[in-house]
Amino acid sequence: DQQVKQNSPSLSVQEGRISILNCDYTNSMFDYFLWYKKYPAEGPTFLISISSIKDKNEDGRFTVFLNKSAKHLSLHIVPSQPGDSAVYFCAARPDGSGNTGKLIFGQGTTLQVKP
Amino acid sequence: DAGVIQSPRHEVTEMGQEVTLRCKLISGHNSLFWYRQTMMRGLELLIYFNNNVPIDDSGMPEDRFSAKMPNASFSTLKIQPSEPRDSAVYFCASSFLSRDQAFFGQGTRLTVV
Numbered sequence: 001d002q003q004v005k006q007n008s009p010s011l012s013v014q015e016g017r018i019s020i021l022n023c024d025y026t027n028s029m030f031d032y033f034l035w036y037k038k039y040p041a042e043g044p045t046f047l048i049s050i051s052s053i054k055d056k057n058e059d060g061r062f063t064v065f066l067n068k069s070a071k072h073l074s075l076h077i078v079p080s081q082p083g084d085s086a087v088y089f090c091a092a093r094p095d096g097s098g099n100t101g102k103l104i105f106g107q108g109t110t111l112q113v114k115p
Numbered sequence: 116d117a118g119v120i121q122s123p124r125h126e127v128t129e130m131g132q133e134v135t136l137r138c139k140l141i142s143g144h145n146s147l148f149w150y151r152q153t154m155m156r157g158l159e160l161l162i163y164f165n166n167n168v169p170i171d172d173s174g175m176p177e178d179r180f181s182a183k184m185p186n187a188s189f190s191t192l193k194i195q196p197s198e199p200r201d202s203a204v205y206f207c208a209s210s211f212l213s214r215d216q217a218f219f220g221q222g223t224r225l226t227v228v
Contacts, residue, residue, distance in 0.1 A: 034216065043119070043206050043219030044158070089158065101148040101210040101217030102171070105158040 003027050004092050006106035014114050019077040021109050023090030026071065032093040034103065035064060035075050037086045044089055048075070080113045087111075119220035121207050127226045133195040136223045138207030140188050147190050148217060149182055150206040158206070164190070165212060197227045 005024045013019045021035075031052045036044035050057040050064045050073070057064050063076045077084055087110050091103040120139040128134050140147055148163040162172040167184040175182070179198070184190045194201055204224050210217035 036219075041221070043208075043221050045219070046216035049216065101146050101208050102160060102163055103217070104160075107157045 001026075002107075003030075003094075004090055004104050004106040006088075006090055006109045008109050009107070010110040010112070012112045012114065013080050015082055016079045019075075019080045019084065019111055019113065021075040021077075021088050021090075021111065023073045023075075023106055024071060025073075025092055027092070027094065028068075028071065030092040030094060030104075033064070033066060033073055034091045034093075035062075036089040036091060036105075037084075038089060038108070039086050047088070077111075080111075082113050082115050085111055085113050119207055119209050119218050121205075121220035121223050123223060124221065125224045125226075127228065128197055130198055130227055131196045132227075133193065134197045134201075134225060134227075136192040136194075136205050136207075136225070138190045138192070138209075138220060140190070140207075140209040141218055142188065144209040144211050144218075145187070146210045146212050146217070147184060148208040148210075149190070149192050150208065150219075152204045152206065152222070153202075161192070194225075197225075199227045202226050 003026050034049040035047040037047045038044045048059050048062045048064050050066050055066050066073045087108045089108045090106040122137045145166050149161040152158045161174040162182045164184050182192045204222045206222045208217040208219040
């Protein structure tokens with residue numbers, strides 16, 4: 001039973017356009033969500049996060065939207081750059097422990113940004 | 116700070132052998148997490164520690180797996196005996212409790228033949 005789902009294994013966009021990565025979750029008790037980016041042969045690196053009490057968080061080219069009623073979040077990258085090509089993981093914190101390393105990850109979406 | 120440091124980066128071992136993976140936390144961090152990434156199950160949490168104390172080991176697949184924190188800056192994950200299905204990338208991550216994010220190491224790619 002996968003509690004965090006990224007249904008699109010891959011996404012390809014043109015440089016300069018918007019990339020939208022989607023994530024669905026099943027557990028309404030999740031209180032914090034994060035996006036991690038991973039390049040080959042490296043560990044995941046933190047990108048952006050959002051608390052369940054908010055519906056939007058923006059950091060430069062990256063914006064995360066949270067729709068709690070739909071149990072859905074999305075990551076928007078505008079404009080997309082070739083260096084953004086990586087695997088993007090959606091992750092959720094399963095309880096209110098405050099421990100942001102205890103995460104449930106989605107399967108990941110491979111983003112390719114074409115020049 | 117050099118970040119979370121894992122060793123070795125690659126390990127190839129024969130079935131039945133003991134394998135020890137190592138992790139050095141970022142200085143000042145007090146939480147330590149071991150994750151495993153496989154094609155079938157993705158990234159899954161195996162165990163985590165707060166202040167050197169194991170808090171949740173429910174993700175450890177079998178008794179063949181054990182993890183320790185002999186001090187505040189270092190952890191080991193041991194598999195004994197190893198099996199081919201243990202082949203995966205093992206990540207260590209550390210954080211300061213209640214802060215925004217955990218920092219991951221570069222991972223150890225384990226192959227058991």
